[in-house]
Amino acid sequence: MHNPQLNRNGELIHLLSIDGLPPLVITQILDTAASFMEVSARDVKKVPLLRGKSVFNLFFENSTRTRTTFEIASKRLSADVINLDINRSSTAKGETLLDTIDNLCAMHANLFVVRHASSGAPYLIAEHLQRIGRDDVHVVNAGDGRHAHPTQGLLDMYTIRHYKQDFTRLRVAIVGDILHSRVARSDIEALTTLGVPEVRAIGPETLLPKHLDKFGVAVFHDMNEGIRDCDVIIMLRLQNERMAGALLPSAGEYFRHYGLTPEKLALARPDAIVMHPGPMNRGVEIHSAVADGPQAVILPQVTFGIAVRMAVMSIVAGN
Amino acid sequence: MPPLPSPLPDVEIQCRQLADLIRPHLDRQPALIGIFSGGAWIAGRLKELLGLPEDIGLIDVSFYRDDYAAKGLHPRVKPTVIPFEVEGRHLILVDDVVYTGRTTRAALNELFDYGRPASVALAVLADRGGRQLPIGAAYCVWNVALGDGESLELCRLDDGRLAWRLENA
Numbered sequence: 001m002h003n004p005q006l007n008r009n010g011e012l013i014h015l016l017s018i019d020g021l022p023p024l025v026i027t028q029i030l031d032t033a034a035s036f037m038e039v040s041a042r043d044v045k046k047v048p049l050l051r052g053k054s055v056f057n058l059f060f061e062n063s064t065r066t067r068t069t070f071e072i073a074s075k076r077l078s079a080d081v082i083n084l085d086i087n088r089s090s091t092a093k094g095e096t097l098l099d100t101i102d103n104l105c106a107m108h109a110n111l112f113v114v115r116h117a118s119s120g121a122p123y124l125i126a127e128h129l130q131r132i133g134r135d136d137v138h139v140v141n142a143g144d145g146r147h148a149h150p151t152q153g154l155l156d157m158y159t160i161r162h163y164k165q166d167f168t169r170l171r172v173a174i175v176g177d178i179l180h181s182r183v184a185r186s187d188i189e190a191l192t193t194l195g196v197p198e199v200r201a202i203g204p205e206t207l208l209p210k211h212l213d214k215f216g217v218a219v220f221h222d223m224n225e226g227i228r229d230c231d232v233i234i235m236l237r238l239q240n241e242r243m244a245g246a247l248l249p250s251a252g253e254y255f256r257h258y259g260l261t262p263e264k265l266a267l268a269r270p271d272a273i274v275m276h277p278g279p280m281n282r283g284v285e286i287h288s289a290v291a292d293g294p295q296a297v298i299l300p301q302v303t304f305g306i307a308v309r310m311a312v313m314s315i316v317a318g319n
Numbered sequence: 320m321p322p323l324p325s326p327l328p329d330v331e332i333q334c335r336q337l338a339d340l341i342r343p344h345l346d347r348q349p350a351l352i353g354i355f356s357g358g359a360w361i362a363g364r365l366k367e368l369l370g371l372p373e374d375i376g377l378i379d380v381s382f383y384r385d386d387y388a389a390k391g392l393h394p395r396v397k398p399t400v401i402p403f404e405v406e407g408r409h410l411i412l413v414d415d416v417v418y419t420g421r422t423t424r425a426a427l428n429e430l431f432d433y434g435r436p437a438s439v440a441l442a443v444l445a446d447r448g449g450r451q452l453p454i455g456a457a458y459c460v461w462n463v464a465l466g467d468g469e470s471l472e473l474c475r476l477d478d479g480r481l482a483w484r485l486e487n488a
Contacts, residue, residue, distance in 0.1 A: 011391070028394050035379065038398040044432040047382035049392070314382075318391030 004126045007135075011319040014126045014139040015312050017148035018189035026193060030158050032311035033304070039076060040307060049314045050079035053110040057083045058100075059142070060116045065278060066142050066152075069302070070113045073309035079111070097121065098128050105129075111138045111317055119145030138316040140309075146182055151312055152277050153186030155305040157194060159297055160232055162304065163273050167194040173220075173227055173268075175202040175258060176236030176285055179209050183277045184236055188215055202226035203258060206247040223258050230268045235260055235276045238285045251284050261287040265295065273297045320448055320464040327483040328461060330473065333444045334361060334481070336460040338368035341411065341442060345369065349409040349440075352376035354426055355397050357415030357473035360481055361444060365413065376401040378412075380425035399429065406434035411458070415473040416445045420454035445471055 003020045007013045012025055039047055055074040059067050067083065074081040095103075101112070114122045122141040129137050143149040157167075164170055172191055178184040178201050191199050192215065201212050202220045212219050220226030227233060238254060248254055260274065274286075274296045282288045290296060341349075353362025353375055362375045377400045381393040412426055423441055430436060442458035447465050465471065468488040476482055 032392065032396050035382070035396040035398045038400070039382065042432065043434075046432070048428070049382055049387055314392050318387055 004123065004130060007319060012312075012315050013135070013319050014122070014141075015150050015316060016122050016126060016139065016141045018150050018153045018186045018193065019148070021150075021193065023193050023195075026154065026157065026190065029154055029308065029311050029315060030161060032315060033154075033158055033307040036076075036307040036310040036314075037304070039310070040303070045076050046078055047076070048078045050074065050077040050110075050317055053077075053079045053317060054108060055079045055081050055111045055113060055313070056104055056109045057081060057142075058086065058104075058112055058114045058116075059084070060086050060114075060121070061143070063115055063143065065302075066115065067113075069305050070140075070142060070151075070309055073306050073313060074111075074113075076306070077310055077314055079313075097124065101125055101128060102132075105132075105134055105137060109137060111140065111313060113140045113142050114144070115142040116144050119147035121145075138313075140312055140316065143182055146180055146185070148186050148189075149182040149277075150186050151305070151309055152183045153190040154312065155301060155308040156183075156187050156234065156275060156277070157190045158304045158308050159273075159275060159301050162300070163297060164231060167191070167196050170196050170231045171198040171200070171229060171269075172196055172232040172234065173200040173202055173230040174234045174236065175223065175227070175260065177207040177238055178203055178212075178236065179207045180239065181236050184234075187234060188217060192216060200226050200230065204248070204254075223264055224267055227264055228267045231272055233260065233265070233268060233272055233274050235274065235280070235285050237277065237279065238281060251281075255284055259283070259285055259287060260290050262289050262293070265290055265293075271295075275301055278302070320462050322464055323469075323485070327471075327485065330444065330481040330483060331364075333460050334364045335368060337361070337442060337444060337458055338365055340458045340460065341365065342369060345371075347409040347438075349411045350376065350403050351411050351413055352378055352401065352426075352430070353413045354422060355379045358413045358443075360473065360475055361415060361442075362413040364481070365442075374402045376403065376410075378426055378429060380422055380429055383425035383429045385421055385425065401430075401433050404434065405430060405436050408436050410436045410439045411442050412439055413442045415443065416447060416471050417441065417443045417454070417456050417459070418447050418449050418470075420450045420452035423454045424452055444473075447471065 005014050005016050071081050121144050122139050126139045174184050200218045202223050276298045351362045353359035359377050366375050379397040381396040440457035443456045445461045446459045470486045472484045472486050474484050
């Protein structure tokens with residue numbers, strides 16, 4: 001199968017999804033991120049790798065946190081960062097996505113960080129760049145539709161490895177709206193690639209995709225049952241717009257069944273870690289006592305995320 | 320410059336010779352920083368031989384290399400660890416071989432992101448000439464000529480001892 005993320009030598013030139021990444025490439029990203037953690041702890045939080053390079057943040061969909069962490073990561077690599085306000089730009093005037101890309105290439109862009117509501121938009125850009133012979137320009141997917149959010153998946157793997165070291169003995173539960181979650185999809189792909197023997201999906205039937213078992217994922221509708229003896233619990237944000245539809249009765253009802261409370265957490269292993277990609281809804285998917293408790297690693301995830309994005313950008317831009 | 324001897328010199332003896340060169344200057348209380356991977360091993364051995372109480376620094380120059388644009392990021396980057404204040408210290412940067420001087424340049428740039436040292440001296444086991452930058456080793460125990468495709472690699476054996484290996488490109 002054609003995999004536009006890798007060049008002929010199997011090196012990473014774009015990061016579009018976890019799907020199709022060899023385990024060695026994932027491990028290389030995580031190892032490199034460990035070195036960037038040290039850079040972020042210095043007084044001078046900067047290395048010269050991307051000096052003189054231009055990183056364009058193209059966020060066709062709103063996201064303050066992901067955009068900010070990519071911006072920080074770019075600046076710590078010494079790149080120049082340009083944030084495009086897409087809603088007010090040419091796209092709003094009718095310019096096509098690929099025309100926008102061509103224009104930015106004419107401004108000597110080196111790397112695009114792309115978030116788009118349509119699944120596959122970053123692929124479209126990567127394939128376009130290949131077609132026009134711009135193998136010096138790279139694409140990093142910062143979330144496309146329901147498809148993938150690979151840097152979140154990678155930072156989640158970094159977090160798990162940091163606290164649990166070995167992937168091959170873990171029981172990992174992902175809880176919530178897995179159907180609409182690109183984070184869940186990227187996490188499942190990464191966990192499977194890295195050899196996690198037991199991945200569980202927990203949520204109401206209306207929020208779980210069909211055929212999860214084909215990916216080796218065990219499905220639970222009862223959270224007390226699903227969370228039992230887990231080493232890692234990944235909570236997903238319940239998007240407010242789901243409440244408006246017929247998928248869920250109410251936020252209170254959801255919290256009763258699928259909110260992570262101290263009582264439910266007690267069913268997991270005593271050293272289990274609790275993760276959340278943010279922003280979290282306290283009292284909807286997670287109880288404050290858990291979010292602020294000793295097992296939560298939600299803020300370290302944010303710190304790791306910058307190092308992981310530095311690793312991804314410096315690897316793709318160098319290949 | 321003398322040609323390559325056979326067999327290659329004993330690394331432990333060379334480390335002792337290097338320690339003997341550094342010992343007269345210990346009154347400045349220098350801190351050792353080894354460049355991954357060979358330099359880090361040698362710096363660790365020098366610390367023992369010189370009886371220095373302080374942990375050594377370890378530096379990986381991958382983020383500062385000047386060939387990133389041509390070669391990309393090294394696939395196995397190690398975290399740099401500098402467990403002491405660089406500001407105002409006399410530093411001894413330790414590497415196995417000095418050649419073009421570009422690795423030393425990258426290490427200097429990285430060190431200065433930690434602070435302004437009082438001085439930096441370079442200590443190496445081997446100097447093979449071929450410098451492309453104005454860099455010299457203050458402490459060196461072996462001057463050796465190598466062919467263009469040849470390189471000297473320091474490796475650590477299973478029993479922990481260090482040994483030279485000649486590589487041909």
